[in-house]
Amino acid sequence: MTQPASPARPVTEKSPPADGAPSPWRSLLARVDVRTLSLLGVLAVLVVIGGVTEPDAFLDTDNLQLILTQASVIGVVTVGMTFVIISGGIDLSVGAIVALASVWATTVATQEYGFAGILFTAVVVGLGCGLVNGLLIAYGGMVPFIATLAMLASGRGLALEITDGKTQMVTVDGVLKLGERDSYVLGIPPLVLVLAAVTVVGWLLLNRTTFGRRSVAVGGNAEAARLAGIDVRRQRLYLYLLSGLCCGIAAFLLIILSGSGQNTNGNLYELDAIAAAIIGGTLLSGGRGTITGSVLGVLIFTTITNIFALNNLETAVQQIAKGAIIVAAVLVQRRTATA
Amino acid sequence: MAPEPPLLTMSGITKSFPGVRALDGVDLHVQAGEVHCLLGQNGAGKSTLIKVLAGAHQPDGGTIAWRGDKVTLRSPIAAMRLGIATIYQELDLVEGLSVAENVFLGHEPTTAGFMVRGRAARTATGALLKRLGHGEIDPARLVGDLSAAQQQIVSMARALSHEVRLIVMDEPSAALDPDEVDNLFRIVADLTADGVAVVHISHRLEEIRRIGDRVTVLKDGRAVAVGLPADSTPTREVIALMTGRNVEYVFPERAEPAATPSGAGPSDAGPSGAGPSGAGLSGAGLSGAGPADVAPPVQPVPPVLAVQGLARDGEFEPLDLELRPGEIVGLAGLVGSGRSEILETIFGARKPTRGRVSLDGRVLRPGSVRAAVRAGIGLAPEERKAQALLMLESVTRNVSVSSLSRFSYGGWVDRGKELRAAREATRELSLRPDNPAVPVRTLSGGNQQKAVLARWLLRGCRVLLLDEPTRGVDVGARAELYTVIRRLADEGLAVLLVSSEVPEVLGLADRVLVLREGRVVHTAPARDLDEHRVLDLVLASAKDGPDGPDLIEGPRGPATTEGGPAS
Amino acid sequence: MPEFTSRRGLLFGAAAVSAGAVLTGCTSNESKDEGDTSGDNKQAVADDKPGKRVTIGFAGPQADHGWLNAINDQAKSRAKKYQDVTLEATEGSNDTAAQIGQVETLINKKVDVLVILPADGKALTQVGLKAMKAGIPVVNLDRIFASAQAYRCWIGGDNYGMGLNAGRYIGEKLKDKKNAKVVELAGLDNLELTKQRTKGFDDALKNYANIEKVARQAAEFTVESGQSKMSQLLQAQKGFDALWNHDDDQGVGALRAIEQAGRDDFMMVGGAGALSAFQEIKQDRGVLKATVLYPPTMAASAIDLARALGQGKGVSGMAEFEIPASLTLYSAVVDKDNVDQYMSTGFK
DSSP, X not given: OOOOOOTTOOOOOOOOOSSSSOOXXXXXXXXXXXXXXXXXXXXXXXXXXXXXXXXXXXXXXXXXXXXXXXXXXXXXXHXXXXXXXXXXXOOTTHHHHHHHHHHXXXXXXXXXXXXXXXXXXXXXXXXXXXXXXXXXXXXXOOOHHHHHXXXXXXXXXXXXXXXXXXXXXXXXXXXXXXXXXXGOBTTBOHHHXXXXXXXXXXXXXXXXXXXXXXXXXXXXXXXXXXXXXXXXXXXXXXXXHHHHHHHHHHHHHHHHHHSEEOXXXXXXXXXXXXXXXXXXXXXXXXXXXOHHHHHHHHHHHHHHHHHHHHTTOOHHHHHHHHHHHHHHHHHHHHHXXXX | OOSSOOSEEEEEEEEEETTEEEEEEEEEEEOTTOEEEEEOOTTSSHHHHHHHHTTSSOOSEEEEEETTEEEOOOSHHHHHHHTEEEEOSSOOOOTTSBHHHHHTTTSOOEETTTEEOHHHHHHHHHHHHHHTTOTTSOTTSBGGGSOHHHHHHHHHHHHHTSOOSEEEEESTTTXXXXXXXXXXXXXXXXXXXXXXEEEEEOSOHHHHHHHOSEEXXXXXXXXXXXXXXXXXXXHHHHHHHHHOOSSOOOOOOOOOOTTSTTOOSSOTHHHHSSSOOGGGHHHHTGGGGOGGGSOOXXXXXXXXXXXXXXXXXXXXXXXXXXXXXXXXXXXEOOTTSSHHHHHXXXXXXXXXXXXXXXXXXXXXXXXXXXXXXXXXXXXXXXXIIIIIOOTXXXXXXXXXXXXXXXXXXXXXEOHHHHXXXXXXXXXXXXXXXXXTTSBGGGSOHHHHHHHHHHHHHHHTOSEEEEESTTTTOOHHHHHHHHHHHHHHHHTTOEEEEEESOHHHHHHHOSEEEEEETTEEEEEEXXXXXXXXXHHHHHHTOSOOSTTHHHHOOSSOHHHHHOOOOOO | OHHHHHHHHHSOOTTTOOSSOTTTOOOOSSOOOOXXXXXXXXXXXXXXXXXXXXXXXXXXXXXXXXXXXXXHHHHHHHHHHOTTEEEEEOOOOSOHHHHHHHHHHHHHTTOSEEEEOOSSTXXXXXXXXXXXXXXXXXXXXXXXXXXXXXXXXXXXXXXXXXXXXXXXXXXXXXXXXXXXXXXXXXXXXXXXXXXXXXXXXXXXXXXXXXXXXXXXXXXXXXXXXXXXXXXXXXXXXXXXXXXXXXXXXXXXXXXXXHHHHTOOSSEEEEEEOBHHHHHHHHHTXXXXXXXXXXOTTHHHHHHHHHHHHHHTOBOTTSSOSSOOSEEXXXXXXXXXXXXXXXXXXXXX
């Protein structure tokens, strides 16, 4: 009946101010909690490592733009994933949805409709997949793991079917140009702007809207949420739709970035997004998580990859180090959270 | 006492959980070869005591001696090694394993230390089952395919598969039909003849007469009687021991039932409460049932909630019930009598097999919590942590979760407004600490319950369903909770209360429905009932006649339930 | 590049050995045979004329990549060309167990010859042996079985030679440049073929003392990974002279990254032979100057070999009566000068 007591439940919330009305400053301080600080700390350490090992290549504007650009696609996916995990679910199909949306949006037929056609198709395909996931899970009673695993398989299959294994080059100039230097706004690549916008919207959605409240409630205690009068099923449907939408946007970003659509796109995004969310402090069991944490998690991963590449490390070493860093980050956070 | 030391001597065992002192210096002495019955109401500490005995809980204080030697039961394995086997009420079998695999789980007969000798296990299991009179159970079958009674037998076989000197059985007869109970008692007799001791926990007093040798009675975490002879102690004495209270609960004075013409309106309960008076409550959320609705002096108030023929197969039989504003109706009954199921079905959390629930004459969609909540019903469920609270969240968010649309504009939550409303609602209930920003998990049980109540207050609900509202609430906080509940009723809320604590039902409710095995066996105004009478009804002892109360003497019911405002 | 041509003469090259034409398989789907088909008139040599009916079983991996897709296309269209050939092609699978099952089904169907491109060469050795024991000759395509007994004939690309030729091409281009820097964008690093390509590349560069390989990162044969890894490489290496990219598919992403970084200060050599790469080379606008072939036409050749085996014939252009046990294809370098010749073999 009661859940087995986990040895150390990650507890992040700082003890709130003792008096009744927290001042804006104090509530801001309370929000930037131990976990966020520790993530910023990790990022700072990485910046130092990067700066020391490759002072020329690492510490310049180009590289900052590069890291943020590389983070944008997976970052958008992770924001959606964070919502799903907070609600106690999981979405294993994000990579497949990105692949499917990116190839569907880059078929010859779609490209005839130009920029709008590509964007529209990517978003609609993402939403469509999210809708199927959501219906299967919320109303079909399927376990999220299984439903999204099925979507992963069939999404990848459909993407392969559409492309026949071929790379679909984008010929729409408007799309291609967004990935190039001329389109930078005040030195910020458009892709990064999209990530920033999605992050801000995600943060507001989670922290300032009824949707966010309900997502947390469903993940924290679905039974309590149900008995509190929340339509748990509809909420779940919305959450997977949101994840699908994020995948659609990410697919569009990936099309811009790579100038093409390929069925191998989004490879292992599901694992990267889950890892980033977990590192960012989202409980895999649901009920707690932050958008800032997840996006910081993505930035940490992207920065690590960047430092590795700049230092010309072998793939094997990169993979080992990445695994070690995941474990270390989670352990450190647990320490700081329980201390 | 015999010169030989008793098999088991537990002395002065104490055990506390956050907010609850579950055991407060309990003694238990068990002799080899006896059936020792452990009695007590729900929450008296029986389960905690046997978990200490099984090594599942570590006591905070006290000593345990086993055959004269002091021992520490560090783990269930340690207890098992001594020869203490426990059969829990909730069966702890692995459904996906076979009978034999379950019986020998953790001590499989092996070759070379790791190769399980399956045939040996099956043969031994077959022998055990035969000894238990159930040779027909195939040791190779999956436990999940067995009936509840057969699973009980498997549990028993598992206990006997160890070198056992003491078997603890927690309500073993609950899942069995009469024939199987007879068989069980025959087994118990065989065991005790072999010198094995049995600690037997049961609610059924007649069973204790049949097989018990001695009785220990627990009450509020204390042993109020140790080692009484089972056959010669009068029933009424046992009941008196079980119910006699060393803490007098203070119940607020009840308003007269709204249905009767003599309704007194908002009573003098207000001044008795510590918190501010209820006058400001309507602002916080009782908009649907303003003070104007409360008990007009002469005419009967129409019921706010009407339940007609509501039933769920296998859980409870058709039930009719009307609740009026200002009225508290109590459901008394044992765990498993269908109390919680009734509340949850009214609330739409379970879909009824038949019957309907209406609020103000409008029939609610069956099996829809949202319909119930929209109509104005609120539930404070039995398992607060599992069913009501978002433990990782603040009090504010726990309180506001059912009323988010009130603080939001197009999905946008006005957090200032939310915080103010939550503070108002929690202050109304004197929730401590007076800071709704704290995480709800840091609150005491009583204050967590208030957070749940505040949620429904804020929602403006008109019917409140309370399932064991004081479970896990310490004694001091209970009185305050009672005052709050009474005041809410006085302000026009209709309350349906479920509690295993009979005094609570009698002290708080205007009208009481006594439930046994899913059926209402008695309905009466609370003032016409007393604790013994109710216990008698729920325990279904032989004295089930209308004149039952006469057979039991003791302090009159009102004596324990009255007390009035602490003025 | 005299040594190139001499080598070409020795090896059974996809396009270079044009004499037999039937076997060369350089032709694409449209298969406009080059003019000099008439060459041989030896007896018992397979040719276009219908002969004994042959059923060829074909088991390949899942075509989730341009090159693999081209393999399937090549095999199928080649088989269609012959009236006397029936092709039993399985659904491609990347799952070893599934592929074993598919091959066993083909054995049970008693096809005359098997062409197998294994998902994993070692893992499918047993089923290859089984087919051979059942009297079905096996043409092992590209990924080689662990035992020579498991196939009658192996035909495949030369990963080491691919690296070698890429290194030589770049070496020759840069041999007069002092302190030349070279960067390598490898493919999926956990594949042996990637290691072989890198080894060949490194060995070739050893001949040029003035050239140093300054960086190597591995992508994953996907556009996305190519873009990502290349952009990091460009950030790490602000100035270098040449880049070898193992795979034209990931090269699409690499080119995109180069374009985005606005770099054009180096030459790039690709790998495999995608149509998009050929077009880029022909247009000669960007950094991509050449690509080293890993010709998917080998699948067409495998069908030819299988047909010849089924009909009990040899191949033209060789003195021997028997079909060779092993054929390693030449990894030719395609640049602006000869790209037109290869354009039709480029895969999408």
